[in-house]
Amino acid sequence: xxxLDLIRNQPDLVRQxxxxxxxxxxxxxxxxxxxxRSRLLVExxxxxxxxxxxxxxxxxxxxRPPHLIEQMRIVGDRIKALDVTxxxxxxxxxxxxxxxxxxxxxSVPDGPDSSANAVVRSWGQPRSYAFKPKPHWEIGPxxxxxxxxxxxKISGSRFYVLAGPGAKLQRxxxxxxxxxHIARGYREVYLPFMVRRQVVFGAGQLPKFADNLYxxxxxxxxxxxxxxxxxxxxxAGEILPPDALPIHYVAYTACFRREKMSAGxxxxxxxxGHQFDKVELYKIVAPEESDAALVRLVADVEAVAQxxxxxxxxxxxxxxxxxxxxxxSYDVEMWAPGCDxxxxxxxxxxCGDFQGRRANIRYRPAQGAKPVFVHTLNGSGLxxxxxxxxIMENYQQADGSVDIPKVLQPYTGFDRIAAPAA
RNA sequence: GGAGGGAUGGCUGAGCGGACGAAAGCAACGGUCUUGAAAACCGUAGUCUCGAUUUAUCGGGACCGUGGGUUCGAAUCCCACUCCCUCCGCCA
Numbered sequence: 232x233x234x235l236d237l238i239r240n241q242p243d244l245v246r247q248x249x250x251x252x253x254x255x256x257x258x259x260x261x262x263x264x265x266x267x268r269s270r271l272l273v274e275x276x277x278x279x280x281x282x283x284x285x286x287x288x289x290x291x292x293x294x295r296p297p298h299l300i301e302q303m304r305i306v307g308d309r310i311k312a313l314d315v316t317x318x319x320x321x322x323x324x325x326x327x328x329x330x331x332x333x334x335x336x337x338s339v340p341d342g343p344d345s346s347a348n349a350v351v352r353s354w355g356q357p358r359s360y361a362f363k364p365k366p367h368w369e370i371g372p373x374x375x376x377x378x379x380x381x382x383x384k385i386s387g388s389r390f391y392v393l394a395g396p397g398a399k400l401q402r403x404x405x406x407x408x409x410x411x412h413i414a415r416g417y418r419e420v421y422l423p424f425m426v427r428r429q430v431v432f433g434a435g436q437l438p439k440f441a442d443n444l445y446x447x448x449x450x451x452x453x454x455x456x457x458x459x460x461x462x463x464x465x466x467a468g469e470i471l472p473p474d475a476l477p478i479h480y481v482a483y484t485a486c487f488r489r490e491k492m493s494a495g496x497x498x499x500x501x502x503x504g505h506q507f508d509k510v511e512l513y514k515i516v517a518p519e520e521s522d523a524a525l526v527r528l529v530a531d532v533e534a535v536a537q538x539x540x541x542x543x544x545x546x547x548x549x550x551x552x553x554x555x556x557x558x559x560s561y562d563v564e565m566w567a568p569g570c571d572x573x574x575x576x577x578x579x580x581x582c583g584d585f586q587g588r589r590a591n592i593r594y595r596p597a598q599g600a601k602p603v604f605v606h607t608l609n610g611s612g613l614x615x616x617x618x619x620x621x622i623m624e625n626y627q628q629a630d631g632s633v634d635i636p637k638v639l640q641p642y643t644g645f646d647r648i649a650a651p652a653a
Numbered sequence: 654g655g656a657g658g659g660a661u662g663g664c665u666g667a668g669c670g671g672a673c674g675a676a677a678g679c680a681a682c683g684g685u686c687u688u689g690a691a692a693a694c695c696g697u698a699g700u701c702u703c704g705a706u707u708u709a710u711c712g713g714g715a716c717c718g719u720g721g722g723u724u725c726g727a728a729u730c731c732c733a734c735u736c737c738c739u740c741c742g743c744c745a
Contacts, residue, residue, distance in 0.1 A: 272703060272714085276703065276714045279713085279714060279715085280713055280714070282725075282726080283714085283726085285726085286671075286725055286726040287672095289725055289726075290725090290726075291671090301725080307724085307725070470663095472663090598682070599682070602700080
């Protein structure tokens with residue numbers, strides 16, 4: 232959520248910043264509605280003041296003055312009528328405001344879509360192979376650890392089943408990543424995978440992205456598309472005490488996304504399922520800390536890829552590719568020699584006070600000081616399926632087996648996955 | 654799923670429809686006292702919002718789980734919802 236004050240006082244600045252996102256917004260409607268709203272508010276509050284005075288007067292006079300009571304009844308009716316109008320105006324203003332995306336930082340490069348994203352650095356050398364590296368959708372099934380057909384049989388397209396050492400590899404990765412981040416100062420939280428509507432709104436996924444979410448109509452539960460959603464909800468409506476920040480969380484959750492995109496290269500294999508696992512990093516910080524926090528967050532994400540010894544590059548998202556709530560984002564993309572492409576395994580974003588304002592999370596900088604909205608940041612650390620892909624494809628051997636990265640071996644209990652003897 | 658009870662400020666906890674933004678206690682902050690601290694005493698204290706002087710004040714409005722309603726007037730009465738607690742049933 233953007234600050235209404237900012238929209239009111241610097242509409243041109245807001246207009247220009249939003250234009251950089253190459254997206255339409257209801258800015259003008261908000262400004263018009265706001266003018267209307269203040270007019271109505273002044274009027275209705277004056278009437279309320281009158282009624283409060285009158286009611287106190289009535290209480291004081293004995294016997295009760297019927298004339299004054301009648302007069303206040305009329306005032307009351309006018310208040311009620313104005314309230315109805317005010318409520319309508321307020322509601323459509325809130326609706327419009329809820330559709331305003333965050334403003335990109337000045338440093339974010341301009342661009343209409345992902346084609347304008349900029350690679351800011353790379354790490355590691357893609358391995359060279361004496362054979363043509365296979366894609367994971369061949370490696371996995373050949374090893375008997377990945378079953379697309381049966382996944383589809385039980386749940387439809389875009390689902391798969393991991394089995395044996397494949398399933399254990401993913402579990403080892405989750406466990407290892409959690410431990411890895413805990414050692415770097417994050418606190419683990421285990422969260423509900425289904426949350427209330429209000430929580431999804433607070434993180435910015437509603438109302439705009441309802442189409443991409445799974446939803447239980449009977450209880451109005453929403454399946455989390457990322458741990459970012461329930462974590463943002465954790466402190467909603469609270470004022471945190473001065474010493475509470477920074478808060479660093481790491482959480483493992485399953486993630487559920489409708490992802491209506493059609494079949495093709497982008498969703499082949501395990502690349503983009505309706506359900507996937509993710510270890511997520513999340514920071515709640517004081518406003519002046521968020522820039523530095525983003526740098527460290529991306530470094531924490533990169534450290535995972537480095538520990539796994541998987542080549543990756545860091546990409547800064549341009550204005551047009553930025554998420555709704557983000558003001559600056561960096562993706563980490565791992566090299567997948569079988570797919571022959573860079574796969575996005577993480578996206579780290581600084582949301583500024585956008586989510587803090589939307590979910591009403593504030594903190595008090597010092598005893599007695601006025602509360603301010605917190606800044607929030609999130610980054611995947613990392614998304615499991617694509618890391619699985621990257622491991623299978625990077626660590627594949629000529630004989631079809633897959634080596635396990637060193638750091639994971641204590642967690643898997645084996646150092647390679649070989650095809651079962653025929 | 655059934656039957657009851659509850660939700661008030663940072664916490665505990667009062668609150669006959671008008672005197673209640675809300676007693677009291679605790680915690681907090683400032684001060685007095687003290688060599689310092691504790692104790693004691695005095696004082697200050699919530700959030701949001703509108704307007705006027707213009708950045709410090711002054712005045713108004715709203716907020717007692719949420720949303721409606723009754724009333725000149727609601728923390729207080731009525732309805733719905735949410736959450737919590739107790740008991741029964743069911744269940745990993």
